[in-house]
């Protein structure tokens with residue numbers, strides 16, 4: 001037998017390369033598992049190549065470390081075949097460990113296949129020496145080397161499978177496993193080598209002259225190091241990229257979560273806490289009060305005149321106004337107070353640790369900050385707020401009760417004439433119950449024929465004759481007597497009952513016109529008020545037409561009164577409705593003129609026949625030069641546009657003269673005649689000398 005010897009440096013290198021190859025395969029398994037689709041296939045290919053090359057070069061360096069007294073060489077084709085066996089087994093192994101599961105059966109089968117692959121590579125590589133006569137293999141050691149190869153493969157597959165998920169902790173584990181696996185590969189190799197015996201007189205057919213095997217080994221080492229190095233660096237870079245991406249994703253997820261949480265607790269427009277958050281804080285404050293006996297103020301705020309701004313300038317301006325209101329409120333309170341937006345123009349303020357005097361100070365401050373003019377899109381807007389205050393827990397020991405009571409107090413503040421605050425009082429609760437009862441009663445008022453129309457005459461200025469009458473609805477409540485429209489029209493608008501009520505009013509007014517005509521009484525014009533809610537109803541025009549036809553009434557005998565702000569709400573839609581009514585022949589009157597924000601020039605586009613100056617102006621006329629100036633310019637403009645001017649709310653002779661002098665065409669007011677039932681007008685009708693219809 002020829003005595004073989006080993007170059008110990010190359011043996012050491014072969015071990016290093018084995019460890020490196022093992023580490024690369026573990027890394028690759030991790031990479032393939034995290035990647036998807038095409039990237040995964042690339043990692044499998046590149047990984048199989050680097051790992052196969054690594055295992056193979058370990059084996060080849062091991063061969064080169066071995067020398068015999070005779071010259072040795074390796075057939076390149078067979079050597080390449082052994083390399084491809086290494087790459088193929090690596091690909092198989094990588095594919096196997098990247099499956100979702102690795103049951104024992106599959107692991108065992110994989111270990112056998114891969115072990116045979118590694119052994120196949122080794123013995124094919126040996127065959128590349130083309131010894132003559134053939135190598136004498138010791139059967140026992142040969143079998144042992146295959147057992148080692150299969151066992152090492154099994155351990156490697158199991159380890160790679162369990163370490164395939166990337167994380168920071170897994171790297172050192174992989175390094176340790178790589179050392180173990182490297183040792184196993186090397187062990188298999190040298191066991192296989194020691195199984196081989198070379199009979200004396202053997203000849204290496206593949207031996208080539210003059211090739212320095214050490215240099216071949218160095219080249220192979222460098223190539224292997226380069227390939228595995230490149231693959232590993234790409235792998236690390238890719239992981240860094242994934243980590244940054246992951247970190248960015250995690251951050252944006254966290255942010256999205258935070259925003260979602262924020263949205264759930266805050267109002268999107270004003271960024272103030274919403275009702276949900278408020279109710280939470282309210283419960284908290286009530287719980288604190290139970291524990292330490294503290295008290296706090298709960299303030300319910302509703303803006304006065306917000307609807308008018310919204311109607312006149314549109315929602316965008318309205319929204320901006322709300323945002324500014326929110327900013328002012330937030331800066332007017334302390335950090336521990338809560339300002340929440342709970343509805344369109346409703347805000348609630350929770351002020352902990354305040355007694356009644358403290359609450360008064362806060363409420364006064366709020367009235368002042370909201371009362372200061374707002375500047376929005378070049379418009380200067382003035383609004384105010386009404387505040388209802390519940391002192392808790394005395395005025396409400398439970399959240400919803402406290403809120404309801406603050407709300408009731410707010411309504412009371414509104415009824416005081418707005419821009420005011422009011423503390424809750426038990427009588428207000430009864431009031432609220434009363435409102436509820438009233439709404440119930442209103443539902444049946446039309447069917448039960450409890451509504452009546454009164455008529456208030458209008459006179460040509462200064463002293464007549466009567467030019468027309470305005471129909472004003474009243475409710476003959478079975479228990480409470482005659483109720484004025486100011487008390488139930490807002491309720492009807494809120495509940496939608498205004499639609500059937502409005503239909504009834506129109507029908508009744510037309511019926512009355514027909515009756516007056518049939519009885520030969522005066523054929524004066526009758527004005528009917530239209531709620532903004534009805535005005536937004538698509539069937540309005542056909543309703544008016546059908547009602548007129550039903551009672552055979554000439555459309556020119558009917559005037560529809562719409563308030564300025566209702567007409568301004570949705571200008572284009574309003575114009576459409578007003579024009580179709582106007583074309584029908586119905587007169588259009590703009591009611592409460594001067595209380596809205598319409599520009600006078602806007603009037604030109606309205607097909608109005610008449611304009612009613614609001615009674616607020618008329619009241620102030622004598623003492624307010626500015627109001628007088630406004631009235632006189634409205635009259636002048638109306639006349640140039642061919643619109644008649646009616647002044648309402650004329651109560652004194654001074655007003656009558658003043659308005660006449662300013663050029664008003666008609667006057668309406670208590671001085672000249674109160675609203676009365678139709679029958680009472682018959683007396684007046686005798687004075688009627690000249691029909692208003694021209």
Ligand code: C2E
Nearest residue numbers: 472473484485486505529530531649650651669670671675
């Ligand atoms: P309005 O359209 O401005 O009606 C005129 C109101 O002024 C009437 O009150 C009338 O009684 C009152 N008034 C008349 N002359 C004088 C006066 O010299 N001084 C004072 N201080 N007031 C005077 P009323 O009947 O209580 O109606 C109040 C409001 O209710 C009406 O204001 C109108 O907006 C609404 N309304 C009345 N009837 C109807 C209706 O049938 N449908 C709708 N949608 N609203 C109605």
Ligand code: CA
Nearest residue numbers: 470529561591
């Ligand atoms: Ca009116």
Ligand code: CA
Nearest residue numbers: 591592612648
């Ligand atoms: Ca009016």
